[in-house]
Amino acid sequence: MRYPQTFLDDLKRQADIVRVVGDYVQLKKKGANWMACCPFHKEKTPSFSVSPAKEIFYCFGCHKGGSVFNFVMEMERVSFPEAIKLVAEKSGVPLPKLIDDSRFEARRNEADAVIELNKWALEWWEQQLESSGEARIARDYLNRREITDETRKTFRMGYAPDSWDALSIHLRQKGATQDQIERSGLVVKKEEGGSYDRFRGRLIFPVMDIQGKPIAFGGRTLRDEDAKYINSPETAAYVKGRNLFGLNLTRDEIRRAGFVILVEGFLDLIVPYQFGVRNVVASLGTALTPDQARLMSRFARKVVVNYDGDNAGVQAAKKAIAILLAEDLEVKILVLPDGSDPDEFIRKSGVSEYQQQRGLAQPHIQFVIDQAVRDRKLSNPADKEAAIDEVLPYIHAVRSRLQKHEYFDIAMDSLRIVDASLKRELWHSIRQGTGEGARAGESAKTTIKRAAVKPTVAEIQLLELLLDDETVRRNILPKMEPADYEDLPTASIFRAIVAIENEGAGVDFGRLSSLIDETDSAAELLPMLLMGDAAPDNENQDNVRPKAEKCLDALRLMNINGKIRELHAEISEAERAGDETKLVRLSVEYSELNRLRKSFEPQSQIAQAENA
Numbered sequence: 001m002r003y004p005q006t007f008l009d010d011l012k013r014q015a016d017i018v019r020v021v022g023d024y025v026q027l028k029k030k031g032a033n034w035m036a037c038c039p040f041h042k043e044k045t046p047s048f049s050v051s052p053a054k055e056i057f058y059c060f061g062c063h064k065g066g067s068v069f070n071f072v073m074e075m076e077r078v079s080f081p082e083a084i085k086l087v088a089e090k091s092g093v094p095l096p097k098l099i100d101d102s103r104f105e106a107r108r109n110e111a112d113a114v115i116e117l118n119k120w121a122l123e124w125w126e127q128q129l130e131s132s133g134e135a136r137i138a139r140d141y142l143n144r145r146e147i148t149d150e151t152r153k154t155f156r157m158g159y160a161p162d163s164w165d166a167l168s169i170h171l172r173q174k175g176a177t178q179d180q181i182e183r184s185g186l187v188v189k190k191e192e193g194g195s196y197d198r199f200r201g202r203l204i205f206p207v208m209d210i211q212g213k214p215i216a217f218g219g220r221t222l223r224d225e226d227a228k229y230i231n232s233p234e235t236a237a238y239v240k241g242r243n244l245f246g247l248n249l250t251r252d253e254i255r256r257a258g259f260v261i262l263v264e265g266f267l268d269l270i271v272p273y274q275f276g277v278r279n280v281v282a283s284l285g286t287a288l289t290p291d292q293a294r295l296m297s298r299f300a301r302k303v304v305v306n307y308d309g310d311n312a313g314v315q316a317a318k319k320a321i322a323i324l325l326a327e328d329l330e331v332k333i334l335v336l337p338d339g340s341d342p343d344e345f346i347r348k349s350g351v352s353e354y355q356q357q358r359g360l361a362q363p364h365i366q367f368v369i370d371q372a373v374r375d376r377k378l379s380n381p382a383d384k385e386a387a388i389d390e391v392l393p394y395i396h397a398v399r400s401r402l403q404k405h406e407y408f409d410i411a412m413d414s415l416r417i418v419d420a421s422l423k424r425e426l427w428h429s430i431r432q433g434t435g436e437g438a439r440a441g442e443s444a445k446t447t448i449k450r451a452a453v454k455p456t457v458a459e460i461q462l463l464e465l466l467l468d469d470e471t472v473r474r475n476i477l478p479k480m481e482p483a484d485y486e487d488l489p490t491a492s493i494f495r496a497i498v499a500i501e502n503e504g505a506g507v508d509f510g511r512l513s514s515l516i517d518e519t520d521s522a523a524e525l526l527p528m529l530l531m532g533d534a535a536p537d538n539e540n541q542d543n544v545r546p547k548a549e550k551c552l553d554a555l556r557l558m559n560i561n562g563k564i565r566e567l568h569a570e571i572s573e574a575e576r577a578g579d580e581t582k583l584v585r586l587s588v589e590y591s592e593l594n595r596l597r598k599s600f601e602p603q604s605q606i607a608q609a610e611n612a
């Protein structure tokens, strides 16, 4: 279902971002903008601002920003269509009839039907656990694990009786058809037709979506059986690897704490939760997926991975690191003493001991290095090489250049690599994404591609001026060539501005974001750029254009400097190879570039400062 475009356009015009945001935070007028303490991160002095003129919000602290719809999506944790509905309600714009989109509707209906059946099943299972005689075995198990009634109810645990059809009968009595029951995944279809209950004689843990609706189940056996846990199959309501167990209950605490503890199993989350550690999610069974990492990143940028201490847990933690780094999350690793999992450890040693251990969690790089040097002798060249091979991918995967460098230095020290030229080569291989460093797995590789170098000051200023001032656009854009910006991390924004200018349209947030691919990391910069004050209203207009020209010159100079650096490397290579003809050609190129650089001389200092 979609809303008609005319309604959306209307709503965009009528929605008052100050009023909507003002429902959530206390805004104070400051100049043309409104300021408040940011609702998305902890702060004492306001850095969250709303511009009614530009119809955007932006936080100078945590860099969240966007339209009124983005704000509501973030605040209420709702999808875009739901945000539209809320904004319309708050702005007093009547909602129109939805445009029918039958395929989407069909899928939605099927997912709703599965969830409906899940609800029936869950309520019934909860009752069983609460009061049936057969469920005593499950209640005893929970007692042994020191899980209280309150916790059992919070997590809505249940008990599935040891029967082939008790649940199916119950669902049919509630009015479900055989077809619906089969599609819900609550039963296993038989080849000869018919079906039997999937969960039998098991303690049930429901998996909720972020709104707290049951989308799937895990069932733990209470007897001696091979499969300790069995899980729901994929259904219209449930895709594996898209959800995190517990997040519906822990998301606020995660946001408040500023970091999330990632654990593996149901009880690894439930037990800490009961003891007051509530910024936790569980990845459940299969390896962590990029979807799950992205989901976490919506609530916190820091993750403490607390998997089991056994070998399988360590291997799983290493895989998780690569996935989390690719989403630009800061990762620490917590390995509890004696290979305990969080559930065991907290029950045995208490929550304050757990918190203390958590405080000692290692930065991911230290964990990876420790694993790499374990059972290896660094004095043995082959061992050393193997250790380097093992560590580099995890540095390669780090997105922040500064942090990457820091981790690289730590690794070089720990692996006792002192030779300067070897270090340089290794650093080069990490930065280029070639050589051994590139083995960090597919997600890390794509990260590198996306991990745009941070935009420079000159680039940011120029964009701010172009976005802010029509005269600047009219004067500067015709002077610019695609070559001036195509290699920049913000190229897509420049392209969008040029396109809008060519259309003769106005530059605004909505139009710009529609021209920039969502996955382009430059898109995130838009609110900041639009909020920027490179050209304050009171500044003399005469100063603005020269300012923009200076920025453009600085960009061009940096571009030339980059080419010269590349040429340098090529020349040394040709020298080593003794390739005379190539050397001559490169030298000619080199002196041409140098001449070009000289023509920028007065700005060269600016460029160097910007580069630093």
Ligand SMILES: [Zn+2]
Binding pocket: 038, 039, 040, 041, 048, 059, 060, 061, 062, 063, 064
């Ligand atoms: Zn903020």
